[in-house]
Amino acid sequence: xxxxxxxxxxxxxxxxxxxxxxxxxxxxxxxxxxxxxxxxxxxxxxxxxxxxxxxxxxxxxxxxxxxxxxxxxxxxxxxxxxxxxxxxxxxxxxxxxxxxxxxxxxxxxxxxxxxxxxxxxxxxxxxxxxxxxxxxxxxxxxxxxxxxxxxxxxxxxxxxxxxxxxxxx
Amino acid sequence: xxxxxxxxxxxxxxxxxxxxxxxxxxxxxxxxxxxxxxxxxxxxxxxxxxxxxxxxxxxxxxxxxxxxxxxxxxxxxxxxxxxxxxxxxxxxxxxxxxxxxxxxxxxxxxxxxxxxxxxxxxxxxxxxxxxxxxxxxxxxxxxxxxxxxxxxxxxxxxxxxxxxxxxxxxxxxxxxxxxxxxxxxxxxxxxxxxxxxxxxxxxxxxxxxxx
Numbered sequence: 001x002x003x004x005x006x007x008x009x010x011x012x013x014x015x016x017x018x019x020x021x022x023x024x025x026x027x028x029x030x031x032x033x034x035x036x037x038x039x040x041x042x043x044x045x046x047x048x049x050x051x052x053x054x055x056x057x058x059x060x061x062x063x064x065x066x067x068x069x070x071x072x073x074x075x076x077x078x079x080x081x082x083x084x085x086x087x088x089x090x091x092x093x094x095x096x097x098x099x100x101x102x103x104x105x106x107x108x109x110x111x112x113x114x115x116x117x118x119x120x121x122x123x124x125x126x127x128x129x130x131x132x133x134x135x136x137x138x139x140x141x142x143x144x145x146x147x148x149x150x151x152x153x154x155x156x157x158x159x160x161x162x163x164x165x166x167x168x169x
Numbered sequence: 170x171x172x173x174x175x176x177x178x179x180x181x182x183x184x185x186x187x188x189x190x191x192x193x194x195x196x197x198x199x200x201x202x203x204x205x206x207x208x209x210x211x212x213x214x215x216x217x218x219x220x221x222x223x224x225x226x227x228x229x230x231x232x233x234x235x236x237x238x239x240x241x242x243x244x245x246x247x248x249x250x251x252x253x254x255x256x257x258x259x260x261x262x263x264x265x266x267x268x269x270x271x272x273x274x275x276x277x278x279x280x281x282x283x284x285x286x287x288x289x290x291x292x293x294x295x296x297x298x299x300x301x302x303x304x305x306x307x308x309x310x311x312x313x314x315x316x317x318x319x320x321x322x323x324x325x326x327x328x329x330x331x332x333x334x335x336x337x338x339x340x341x342x343x344x345x346x347x348x349x350x351x352x353x354x355x356x357x358x359x360x361x362x363x364x365x366x367x368x369x370x371x372x373x374x375x376x377x378x379x380x
Binding site: 064065136137138145149150151152153154155157158159161162163164165166 | 257258260261264267268290291292293294295296300301302303340341375376
């Protein structure tokens with residue numbers, strides 16, 4: 001049976017000591033820390049110093065027209081410690097028109113492709129990323145298709161190819 | 170095809186053939202060779218590829234129809250079997266591989282996804298490969314059973330024997346045919362869907378509201 005991850009009260013205490021009281025939620029023993037965008041790099045850097053040496057995932061949620069949402073994009077950083085098994089989720093909210101956050105690639109190399117994926121699909125700009133190109137969509141693609149205002153069937157990109165007939169081949 | 174039967178009397182005014190001589194058209198001979206040595210190019214991108222492998226394996230034994238030599242180089246193939254969904258990032262690759270194959274060549278669109286996009290009606294999935302490359306045979310199913318693929322290959326063999334010419338004139342003829350109705354209508358599909366679909370309407374109005 002899976003166990004709840006070890007408590008991280010000691011880590012949260014050091015965060016509060018250095019950055020003041022940040023908003024946080026706990027669900028079934030899993031702690032989420034909500035960090036204002038200007039402080040995100042410093043808080044994540046601090047968490048790395050506290051032993052969170054593994055960046056499990058960087059992802060994003062588009063809260064467009066979501067009930068009670070104040071900002072549109074919610075970034076999700078999942079961190080884990082390979083020595084203590086502690087886990088923490090860090091949420092950073094950014095908004096239109098130019099969603100931007102500082103890249104954590106200098107802290108965890110794993111962030112390279114994870115942030116490229118978020119840039120590709122949500123259009124969040126990661127300042128300081130060494131190579132911010134699209135990861136999954138074709139290079140010439142212009143939209144960010146996991147945004148909620150992007151139509152499911154696209155804007156005709158999937159029909160936009162040369163037709164090869166028997167004459168051409 | 171005239172066969173010189175042993176013991177048969179030569180008719181006056183007809184050419185008498187020596188024994189063991191068969192008279193036919195060169196086209197017929199070329200078609201007979203071509204249809205019985207189809208070398209498939211397996212363009213397998215999804216679960217249809219598993220059935221394609223089963224078709225080539227011992228139980229279903231595609232070798233019975235002369236098509237067991239799967240080659241992974243398009244330059245050695247004359248039958249492309251597109252088995253699975255093709256996303257828009259893969260389509261240029263598909264077209265390039267098709268162009269690298271030598272004439273004469275044929276294409277089987279295997280399964281619902283390759284033929285129509287299947288259930289994947291999303292921004293990234295091509296809604297039928299026949300919009301962008303020529304297709305000779307469609308196999309329905311999700312995925313089709315190996316028997317269905319074998320039937321498609323048998324049908325393709327019949328088609329090659331029936332229509333094939335040594336100069337490939339039949340490909341010119343198919344070129345002159347009208348575009349399929351579904352493909353002509355495809356250009357209007359997006360707007361039609363938006364008019365009928367409340368979710369799409371909300372998306373469009375939300376996008377217009379922001380800009």
